[in-house]
Amino acid sequence: MSKEFSRAQRVSQQLQKELALILQREVRDSRIGMVTISDVEVSRDLAYAKVFVTFLCVGEQTPESSLAALKEHEVPVRMALGKRIRHRLTPEVRFTYDNTLVEGMRMSNLVSEVLSEDKRRQEAAGRTDEQEASEQKKSEGDAE
Template sequence: MAREFSRTRRVGQQLQRELAMIIQREIRDERLGMVTVNEVEVSRDMGYAKVFVTFLDDNPEAVKRQMEALLELTPQIRMLTASRVKMRVMPELRFTYDKSLVEGIRMASLVSQARSQDEAKADQFGRDDDEEQQ
């Protein structure tokens, strides 16, 4: 019987929970601001973990500063995570900015803007005329 989740996925989910707690509660660095850990992808050999993060401030300059701070704090975060997660070898953490949330919000606003423009045009050119003809 096939397993529903692979070991790497389970380890990734556990690392995601622990990293989110550590960054939120134990790392005291004002440069970081509000950080969200979206996902963690662990390599098959458990040697590397790609950590996808987003920030409350999505300004490109602020994101660059926050990523630099996060990269500087990576050894400390890895040490704290290793003390909480029972693994023989703690994966090397590689933080990556996740643009998908920002892009999703942008796309949703574009869709809602297009719908409102379509409704305005329909009202302007007579939606009632179409209903009378049918």
């Protein structure tokens, strides 16, 4: 079983490299923009490849529109891939938008917001404590 896993992993890495080159050199579509292949998952029988992509969108481009344009090129990309790799079967390529980078940035921003809010609250509470302490000292000084 581990042999299957390592083969699928090797094929996945090879596909990622080859697909990146194909998208960079052979697919000419301005609707796609800059695309990055973040991961490739290959089925156990190596018949399907789920390709996770991210986009650097410029202007009015959105990840959804870029993905739709990229999906139009699935068949030509598979044909180009078949010419480059030496496998009995060329996997069917399925492009999927990878939102982990966007979600990671969102989570990082949320954590930063919470930390800054917590710091602000601690500073406000610290000032209040200091004010109370100075008032107590004044009242103790007046009592003497």
